Amino acid sequence: MSRVHVTCTINGDPVEFLCDGGQTLLDALRDEVGLTGAKEGCGTGDCGTCSVVMDGRLLCSCLVLAAEAEGSIVSTVEGMADGDDLHPLQQCFLEGAALQCGICTPGFLIAAKALLDRNPDPTETEVRYGLAGNLCRCTGYDKIVRSVMDAAKKINAGTGDHH
Amino acid sequence: MTVRVHLSSNLRGPTDGIADIKGSGTTVGALIDDLDHQYPGLGDTLRSGVSVVIDGLLIAHPQYHQLNDGVQVFFVPQSAGG
Amino acid sequence: MTITEPKPSYKYVGTRLVRPDGLEKVTGRARFAADLNIAGQLHAVVVRSPHAHARIVSIDTSAAEAMPGVKSVITGDDFPAVDSSHRQYDMCVNVIARDKVFYEGHAVAAVAAATLKQAQAAAAAVKVDYEVLPAVLTIDEALADNAPVLHSHMLTRGAEPPAEAASNVAAVTRFSGGNIEAGFAEADIVIEREFSTKPVHQGYIEPHACVADTGQDGYATIWCSSQGHFNVRSSTATLLGWETTRIKVMPAEIGGGFGGKTTIYLEPLAVALSSQAGRPVKMVMTRSEVFRATGPSPSTKIRVKLGAKKDGTLIAGDAYLVYSNGAYAGAGGMLGAMTVFESYNIANFGVEALDVVMNTARSAAYRAPAAPLTAFATETVLDEIAEKLGIEAMELRLKNAVTEGDLSTMGFPLARIGFVECLEAIRSHPHFNAPLAPNQGRGLAAGYWFNIGESSSATVNLNEDGTATVVTGSPDIGGSRASMALMAAEELGIDPHDIRPVVGDTEAVGFTDVTEGSRATFATGMAVVQACRNMVVELRGRAAKMMEVEVDDINWVDGHAVYVGNGDSASGSSGDSAAKESLSLAAIARKAKRTGGPLTATGSLEAHGAGPAFAVHLCDVEVDPGTGVVRIVRYTAAQDAGTAIHPSYVEGQIQGGVAQGVGWALNEEYIYAPDGVMENPGFLDYRVPVASDLPMIDAVIVEVPNPAHPYGVRGVGEAGIVPPIPAVANAIHSATGCRIRDLPMSPVRVLEAITAGGASANGS
Ligand code: FES
């Protein structure tokens, strides 16, 4: 089977890879590009562990074909920190103990960033609905929601602003 | 040395339902041997899947646990967890 | 936080250290099992039974072997035969079926090929000829007189008189105390109710995964996601008939377990495939495989009868519990029997519990296994007694709650426990008297879990710069590395940031049992403390040499060897006088070469005295009378942690348990087609709670230290999942007047109950 050649931008870097026609973006990121931050919790669009942002849209990379990434701009969890400077969400997740096992964390961080980009000052309810596509089985969501709200405050106060 | 023994209610088949008995031994293993002499079959009941509680401490594998004078040994089923 | 017992004040224990493994996890760099790739690796998939119950007539792998890229194909025949009397028989034949399959999804063969696609294609080409057998899919079917018997060797354990014929009842457990007839005769009120529950899944977000590589020398290395890598090693060795030393297991980061990763599924298959192919083999389950072939909880039918005096004193209790553990024997019923009446003083009681088998996936432990379901029964019947007697639910519980010295169901006096303290913490919480809106209701429930000890090992290595590495054998499933660092910091007297806690592989640290039974911070914490105390003995000796004084004149204070002698022998000629009074750990570590060599100490122990944990929850729901939809509007959970080493992760364990319990109460269930095929093996149709389904969960940590642990730890991982089901059920009753006794309390069921005018779904 002939492989598809894809050129795109991932976390600011130009990237080229080859993929199968039927391969998902998630598999291509993990197996062809070597970025394993996005996880496969279900493969059917139901858990959000594979969340990435493509051309400004939050999506489940398990539901997107890798070939569709041609010419696009993709952001994954690996691109969230600016060198050693963590994104305020990452910092707040750490300080707020918003992760236990941590398998859901990359997806939540990406989804939360997409939420705050859209709505910089969300209410608790908005955070809960904004993150309802991401499953966490460890935390009961309490500390995740608090950490996202803390990060929003930090960003709005300009103390954690870098993106 | 003689110690007091209490069997949890699921372990009393060989004693015909008696809960509180006495036995002797310097370790829990020796105690079980003695109890088996008194109540044939009780040894098998107490040797696997059974823990003891002594002085409030739950001990899961008590065979060689030393017994002191005056203690009471409670035999209980082993628990598990997730 | 409620502190109920005086305890020493600690410098580091009880602080909220940023977890040492956190940075890797928020940057996406932490390596979970499926993130590992090894040069030359093959990909393998499992061939699974489409039938719930069948005899395997033959397996033809020839077509699969001939397919492109295929390097090895294995079946049950590639493993040594295992006799049904073997202690791990069930685990062995569950990993790969031998002559029979016992549930849809049971592994019958596995195929390794160069690519995943090739492996999938070849797996589809494995021809299995089945003789389909009638399947047993419910508890009633399993117990029916003419039921097909799953295991011809299964004689009921504990049967009186001893069982002579095989049946689907694996075991019967009985407990009793006092005189049950007399007890009920004395009661002013007697309430008896029946309950039923379905299997639910632990629902860890990371599917099972491993990579195995068998070398030319016949030694294998496994990287995997597990709650216990030493158990992976021994179980894999058992299945393969190998010596334990031939297998090394490297613990990857683990993406949740909750009991479901205390057993194994893939690793022996991967090793066998790798041995045959001479290449590393990677295996990752799909979500559907996780649902169909790995550890759901048991399903149950429970009958509980309680009798009380007018003043609320419980006087008699009778329970009949049937737990189905799926395809193989399990301990659900026994654990249920040990928990059903454990929280309350009931002078006269009887419990009979059956463990049965049926043609569904073999159940695995799920957080406080069995206890949430007995709590569902006992705590809702209690609620009804309180209602009928006109006594407050809280008062009824306080009146009957067990305290230190009261007798356990198993007959021994309980050590110091914190049940009453948890009840009081809830009673004094603002939530307790907060007003409710229309269609809202409030439910109270309590829960209990034993916690366990088991074996743990730790090694402490002091580095040249005065930092320390703490190696343990406990996979860190919810932040335990942070707790280990805090306890080591407290013992050694150095900053926890100068301590690197790591999980060692099976060759890097002493044997350690599975992270289960809420034991990691308790038992492995004890091993860390022991190792640190051994290290301090060594450090005092080294300091004595450096100061030229007697070791007995040296105390260890706040990270320093401090001279406390009368000064005579400290007047040696070398060094300055300050050094004679005090030496820091770093100063001693720097000179280790000259004072006796590397500074390393170990601790290994079988932990005794696991402390029982109690939890009391208060839940407000709002029920939509038009749709039956139940929304959790407020939740407060108090739990006795003994001592909270790291409060954030104690709260996290409580909150996580609540969320799982709420899912169990309201939504989650396995749905089987008439032929035993699971109909909802995905997160779309098996709905676990999401962020918008829950409110904040106020976790109240109660601290009644466990006298058996150096820091008073009890273990907090499990008790939090016990009260939510009855708390939700009691809240629904408070909101609607309906008692629902069958899980899940889905909108359809709630609406039915409301429409029927307060009668329960099972007709009372
Ligand atoms: S893996 Fe993509 S949503 Fe679950």
Ligand code: FES
């Ligand atoms: S932290 Fe484990 S799934 Fe979210």
